[in-house]
Amino acid sequence: DTAVSQTPKYLVTQMGNDKSIKCEQNLGHDTMYWYKQDSKKFLKIMFSYNNKELIINETVPNRFSPKSPDKAHLNLHINSLELGDSAVYFCASRGDTYNEQFFGPGTRLTVL
Amino acid sequence: DQQVKQNSPSLSVQEGRISILNCDYTNSMFDYFLWYKKYPAEGPTFLISISSIKDKNEDGRFTVFLNKSAKHLSLHIVPSQPGDSAVYFCAASGNTDKLIFGTGTRLQVFP
Numbered sequence: 001d002t003a004v005s006q007t008p009k010y011l012v013t014q015m016g017n018d019k020s021i022k023c024e025q026n027l028g029h030d031t032m033y034w035y036k037q038d039s040k041k042f043l044k045i046m047f048s049y050n051n052k053e054l055i056i057n058e059t060v061p062n063r064f065s066p067k068s069p070d071k072a073h074l075n076l077h078i079n080s081l082e083l084g085d086s087a088v089y090f091c092a093s094r095g096d097t098y099n100e101q102f103f104g105p106g107t108r109l110t111v112l
Numbered sequence: 113d114q115q116v117k118q119n120s121p122s123l124s125v126q127e128g129r130i131s132i133l134n135c136d137y138t139n140s141m142f143d144y145f146l147w148y149k150k151y152p153a154e155g156p157t158f159l160i161s162i163s164s165i166k167d168k169n170e171d172g173r174f175t176v177f178l179n180k181s182a183k184h185l186s187l188h189i190v191p192s193q194p195g196d197s198a199v200y201f202c203a204a205s206g207n208t209d210k211l212i213f214g215t216g217t218r219l220q221v222f223p
Contacts, residue, residue: 004155031209043156043201043213055209090155099144099205103155 003027004104006091012110013081020077021107023091031055032074033092033101034066043090049074081111115139116204118214125221131189133217135202138183142204146211147176147187150199159200160187192221 048056143164148156
């Protein structure tokens with residue numbers, strides 16, 4: 001009965017490859033997010049979607065493309081991976097009546 | 113330009129005593145503040161929040177205080193327990209949907 005789930009938990013890949021991270025929430029929330037936690041442990045928002053529509057795009061390189069097939073899913077596709085993309089990526093979701101966001105367990109991406 | 117700052121990267125407290133974690137912000141448009149707790153290899157877990165119309169919110173052992181004039185908030189945990197050992201992030205939001213996070217404070221509660 002996990003609320004926000006992400007797959008995979010770990011992802012190791014070579015520079016230049018394309019990879020995807022999947023996120024699903026079973027909370028019935030309308031808004032979902034992707035965050036990046038870099039090597040300095042700084043947690044920063046990348047995107048938010050509300051009911052499948054892009055709301056926030058925080059000047060993320062266009063190699064990163066979020067896709068929301070329905071409001072319970074928000075996937076993150078990354079093209080032409082670079083060393084600097086190595087980080088932990090967190091998915092989160094929020095309901096309409098409060099500001100608290102609920103986070104998934106994170107996906108640790110390592111680009112070699 | 114870090115709008116939310118946690119100046120203490122770590123804090124060590126004895127079990128049973130009070131833990132006080134501090135957070136400062138620069139943006140006066142922030143009107144909602146949250147604390148998250150994070151264990152290794154897990155996502156942040158929501159702990160407690162406070163709206164800018166209040167100066168205190170309490171939930172069990174956790175109390176958050178907000179001083180708007182100083183742009184400062186703090187999280188008090190009393191009594192501290194070993195299971196409270198984690199990284200604590202404060203976060204703030206304003207008139208957008210974004211949460212702006214601080215860099216976290218690692219709390220260690222020792223017996």
